[in-house]
Amino acid sequence: MATFSVEDHDFDEKVLKNKIPVLVDFWAPWCSPCRMAEPILEELSDEYENRVVIVKVNVDENKNSSSKYSVLSIPTTVLFKEGKEVGRQIGFAGKVAYENLIKKATVG
């Protein structure tokens, strides 16, 4: 499944109340490391289909969500399971780092 955008108004429903773990990518169009992360997150959303949902939150347009989770550096990817943060990756660190993060919610 491809990644999709989540906004402040549906963050609760799409992220926190999701039955499946959700990896939230906080990004902005002007951030070049975010653009490097983009194709990799797209790939992972297919590879981990049905096990993790990957969504994107544009920090320029969704200040509530980004400030609620103290996102002051982008890209920041936060992993949620049953509404709780279970892991966080700050900055773009490549595919392996994202996979290791996803495994925190999908293994065991």
Place this chain on the structure above:
Amino acid sequence: MREEFAVKPKEGEPWDVVIIGSGPASLTAAIYTTRGAASTLILAGEKWGGQLMLTTQVDNYPGFPDGIQGPILMMAMRKQAVRFGAEFIEKDVEEVNFLSNPFELFVNRKKYLAKTVIIATGAKTRWLSVPGEERLLGRGVSSCAPCDAPLFKNKRVAVIGGGDSAMEEALVLVKYASSVTIIHRRNEFRASAAMQSRVKNNPKMKIIWDSAVKEIIGEQKLEKLKIWNLKTSQESEIEVDGVFVAIGHSPSTEIFKDKVDLDEKGYVKVFDHTKTSVEGVFVAGDVHDVNYRQAVTAAGFGCMAAFEVIRYLDKNTTVVKNS
């Protein structure tokens, strides 16, 4: 348009040259090796492009009179290297074996063989290593103003450092932040005159001289910095929402420890401009350069290493005829 001069090696055969890294040194080397008909593999790393990917406008790279965005420059260099047949893999090298012939490089459990290697892994941010820094990374602590500056709109930020990269961070931040305080351990900047005057002429900039950060304080996110004056030892606190660390870089040489000679700071020891302590292993760019550390010098070093690779290959390749 692709114009290829070298045949890629078959499975199990070595590349003429494998270049580790993907900044200006690596990509310039690849342009020269491919045009010199050497089969060229770039093991670029997952975070490809090097330090310029974390910059905005680059005004000192010749050929761009109006400046060019760092990431755009790197994408152009990558395209140019690939145009002449370089293979580009966005993976990290985990281990190298320079004792074998050909050399062996391990990437995600896959082994690549190389007749020659150019080490061009560059350098990465040097952090302050003070309490609170690691915990608050991405929660107010950053090293990339071009990435994060807009998140500090109308907020107070500090920049630590006194070189060109600290000035650049400050100048990017001042467009958004309500105030930018530069904290520097000496009483003058190392930065170029051009950068210094842009900083000093901006009314939103403050400078605290002779001081260093002792601790970074905050619960969920950064709240304040504890700083101390190196001359008087006096401590004080300043309230900020962001702190950007720009005190320099350290070479990315972890995987080369005990494989080639490194100096006491971890830089690759260079002999004869481009050579390492291992014959057939060359080096280029910020990973050995403690003096200049510019995109253009890295590119120049890449070109030099490429020339030496081609010479080395010519000298060491014996023509094997099929009987």
